[in-house]
Amino acid sequence: MRFVVSALFLFVLFSHTDAYDPLDPNGNVTIKWDIVSWTPDGYVAVVTMNNFQMYRHIMSPGWTLGWTWAKKEVIWSMNGAQTTEQGDCSKFKGNVPHCCKKTPTVVDLLPGVPYNQQFTNCCKGGVVPAWGQDPQGAVSAFQVSVGSAGTSNKTVKLPKNFTLLGPGPGYTCGPAKVVPSTTFLTPDRRRKTQALMTWNVTCTYSQFLARKNPNCCVSFSSFYNETITPCPTCSCGCQNKNNCVKDSSKILKMKGLNTPRKDNAPLLQCTHHMCPVRVHWHVKLNYKDYWRVKVSITNFNYRMNYTVWSLVVQHPNLNSVTQVFSFDYKPLLPYESISEYPEFFFSVFSRCIIRYHVTMLFGHAYADDTGMFYGMKFYNDLLMEAGPFGNVQSEVLLRKDKDTFTFKQGWAFPRKVYFNGDECMLPPPDTYPFLPNSAHQQYLFSIFTLIATMVFLLLTLC
Template sequence: MDPSKSKSRFQMQVYKMPPNLNRSELAPPRNWKISGAELNPEYQCGNPVRVSPSESPDPTGLPSNTSAIASWQIVCNITRDTTRKSKCCVSFSSFFNESVVPCQTCACGCSAKPERTCSVAEPALLLPPEALLVPFENRTKMAVTWADRKHLSVPNPMPCGDNCGVSINWHVSTDYRRGWTARITLFNWGETDFADWFVAVEMDKAAPGFEKMYSFNASSLDSVKNTIFMQGKEGLNFLVAEANGSNPRKDPKVPGKQQSVISFRKKATPGIKVVDGDGFPSKVFFNGEECSLPLVYPSSGFRNEFSFVSMMFLMLLPIIWMWQ
């Protein structure tokens, strides 16, 4: 995404060994492979193909180029393993529902063998917002208490965790006549720091209304339809790894965290229904990896039911007044 960081160079020395001592016969290294970092994909490389000798600036600083003796080109493409699990996940929350729809059970993989202490089949439990700030292994009590308050069933055994190193929360904050806002929060639960991270969100109906992002740099991509690309601002684009709490013996671990508000205008998206799902992304990418999304949106049923009851009450009020 950053052209200035799209190239790298390294040097290796190759020696001939008997019986291949002919200096005029050159054979490049084969079996190239590029292995991604913590969240980046794997690449499958083809065989070297001889090309015209490449040129490099003269190492002495003279205004001339030095040609290589021979050059080869190796093309590497991202491999797409349909069976591979995600490496990041997304949770949804909103101002019109108190519960958070968390990442899916085993979104980033679980043991192939049935777990004794948790279920790989049960859907993840709804959570209170504060549960997003603690590791999964410390959420059990909070999830059970929340389920009791909301009169939700609790399976036995409980659902397994998502097992994702990076999680992203998308929160719809406001919805008014001319526009609406959301908040995106990145959590790093892994041991690896992410410098120069980037996030891309695909929004099927809302992207044309993108207005501004406040704590991140962001823009709507012209080359990719309905996609908003975002990065941390210069000097702040560093998502640190998980760290111990202030009291490691008692406090749970603390994730690395980055957060920003994003605003939209409705003028370019007439008819958009933010609370019915249009305010949530259909795809989210972190450092090029597609994240796992919840299967449902936060419910606005209570709000709709309240509006319906209120409307019926207002309709019946004149009738009641006439009979008095």
């Protein structure tokens, strides 16, 4: 019976998406096209990109959206975005379209463009925060006027072969699907209007498609052991070890060192792990009812700063976080938030199957033990490139669960760590800072001494 249930679980799991993330099972980027008016040879549409991922941002240099027209459509004009190439528009005389390519590529505009080129939720340089961190900011939109496209619901053909880069590979987009038309409120919010036609495209992320190696690693230390467990050697592949930058290098004084390249190639500080980002988890203090952890994030890439960042940690005691001192913190409860967006997420039946297997495998609903840390706005939400400012840190105070809390066998260290949505490489468990045997022996010695003293006093008094 268990085998049948397991098989059903796997079928349900992978039939929804090839890029299933157990900590964010419903995460996706949904692109919605709303036709708001017809034109003599086509339509005007509002294209809205919603980042429904809990903790994965679309980072600088931002998203790039592409598709293939079903017919011979052209783009007459755009507000809030632009195509990277115009294509061959030689057959047009006088009024020349914005883009004539069969496969247009669209990018967001940068902040500060003239007002007449802007559109609602545009002009962020393509940066879209995660929904779990900034629900209001997790959207990007633009307006497009399409020609040679048909002027009715029956003659318009849906674009095909959607691609999303954000800012690198990793996203896979499904086909466009016609959905019930979106309802809008007029600017005075007194009247509802409806899109003439709406279709959705859903894109999911896979770390395996994005890169061959991890993008971050984790190191550990503790107050009860002088040993520091570093990131494993070549955690991120060491593919850049021949052109990394040493601390004493003269390159560090060159102008333009921090300028990103078009291919996003990193310029890494030389380390044994060769990762762009390292997360350090230090078990700092032990109190009677609480314990304290210091978390540090270091950027080793001289060409990249993170305008927004997130750190997701899975640990059995995160359900007892008492205070976080200089980061924002939010528990991740993805199973509870599914009902808020039912049109994008699993059915109730599949959720029950997932919850059953999570409980059966781990003994508890592990999502309750997962939390997201992120920077405070205008304080430490910008993680600078490698150098003296390429570090952010905070401390976390946790209440002890008397039934499960222990410092033994590496329990105090996280099970999984994600930085900006990518899972980080953890050290092997047998290298974690261990609790010295002497601590246990000293405890027994103290008890023995106390008993001996009491016996001596009793014998003396008697």
